[in-house]
Amino acid sequence: MSFRATFDNLTAEDLRATGAMKWSLPAPTIGAFVAEMDFGTSPAVQAALVAAVEKGCFGYTPDPLIREVQDATAERLLRAHEWRVEPSDVHPVPDVITVFEQAMAQTSAGSPVVIPTPSYMNFFNAAATAGRRVVEVPMVLDEAGRHTWDLDALAAAIRSSGAELVVLCNPHNPTGRAHTRAELEAFAQVMTDTGVRVFADEIWAPLVHAGHRHIPYASVSEQAAEHSITAISTSKGWNIPGLKCAQAVTTNDRDREQWRNMTPPLAHRTSTIGQAATIAAYRDQSDWLPEVTAYLEENTALVHDQVVETIPGARVTRPEATYVSWIDLREADAPEDPATFLLERAGVAVTDGSQCGAVGQGCIRMTTAMPQPILREVIGRVTSALRTR
Numbered sequence: 001m002s003f004r005a006t007f008d009n010l011t012a013e014d015l016r017a018t019g020a021m022k023w024s025l026p027a028p029t030i031g032a033f034v035a036e037m038d039f040g041t042s043p044a045v046q047a048a049l050v051a052a053v054e055k056g057c058f059g060y061t062p063d064p065l066i067r068e069v070q071d072a073t074a075e076r077l078l079r080a081h082e083w084r085v086e087p088s089d090v091h092p093v094p095d096v097i098t099v100f101e102q103a104m105a106q107t108s109a110g111s112p113v114v115i116p117t118p119s120y121m122n123f124f125n126a127a128a129t130a131g132r133r134v135v136e137v138p139m140v141l142d143e144a145g146r147h148t149w150d151l152d153a154l155a156a157a158i159r160s161s162g163a164e165l166v167v168l169c170n171p172h173n174p175t176g177r178a179h180t181r182a183e184l185e186a187f188a189q190v191m192t193d194t195g196v197r198v199f200a201d202e203i204w205a206p207l208v209h210a211g212h213r214h215i216p217y218a219s220v221s222e223q224a225a226e227h228s229i230t231a232i233s234t235s236k237g238w239n240i241p242g243l244k245c246a247q248a249v250t251t252n253d254r255d256r257e258q259w260r261n262m263t264p265p266l267a268h269r270t271s272t273i274g275q276a277a278t279i280a281a282y283r284d285q286s287d288w289l290p291e292v293t294a295y296l297e298e299n300t301a302l303v304h305d306q307v308v309e310t311i312p313g314a315r316v317t318r319p320e321a322t323y324v325s326w327i328d329l330r331e332a333d334a335p336e337d338p339a340t341f342l343l344e345r346a347g348v349a350v351t352d353g354s355q356c357g358a359v360g361q362g363c364i365r366m367t368t369a370m371p372q373p374i375l376r377e378v379i380g381r382v383t384s385a386l387r388t389r
């Protein structure tokens, strides 16, 4: 059976039985909020996990395993994105947000952080925990209707706020953009001109749809490498965020100095089974990832087409990557708090857009990595609740 047939055949009962966060709300509510896929992980990762369990590899992180994570990561970056990094520049960390926390810690105490919005929610939470004010800079739509940065507004916000750090999320959650080289080069120029550092979150890089490419930010120019630190992970592509093993990639001497001299290294806070899974994922050249990505592309297209067709005034992203759909209901005669409304009236749990920044008020963020029969039911419930209110 092809992978997609397996995905299509999964039932809500099967998924509830996994105990996953997304499926832990009381039935019949369906979770479309947290970024998890309903499809388990690839057979290669599964086999590596079984082998690790059989070996009983549950102790503190051994150096040879860390080195293998570094090697497998560097191999993947070169193979998938033509980005050459030294394995010694790969630093295992429990999760991507840890890298953001480290990047904030390198800036002056109390200095604000600039975030283009709408944005992944936990950047705001992590900044607040670190005692940092967030300066939101709304993205704008380009002539093709795609979200992009307002570079003048970004430069002005950086200069007027005294921020030393800007968050770049590429591919972008929640708009699904896979930013082009030209966009990234122009962004990098503004960052260079304003003298800030960039936290480049590339967690979604493995899930880029056909016809688009992931361009690693640090690879676009020497200046970009000089002023950025990158975070990557197998957690979205191979659906293993609970295994806690992401990677920071250093591309300048300042970060190398900081990360190589950390004692104990953050790698010691990753899990051995997460490392085993990461190595298998980055070396996985089976059809699993391409098939999952193609399926996700269809899912985001389904959401786009059906919501646009049935809800007058709704604007829906056509993601170039990710499995996140951003639905703007501000001109769709929708309730003021659409997420609560949909939870109560449609039994679908989505993320309220306002959690993604002020610009997200009246919008919702929906994750779509579910079997298509279930996704059709979700879309049906959402559109009929909005139509009949």
Ligand SMILES: Cc1ncc(COP(=O)(O)O)c(C=O)c1O
Pocket: 035, 094, 095, 096, 097, 098, 120, 169, 173, 201, 203, 233, 235, 241, 246
């Ligand atoms: C853009 C982005 N960054 C970070 C994360 C969280 O990653 P982690 O669990 O590795 O901190 C997510 C999760 O959805 C995300 O979408």
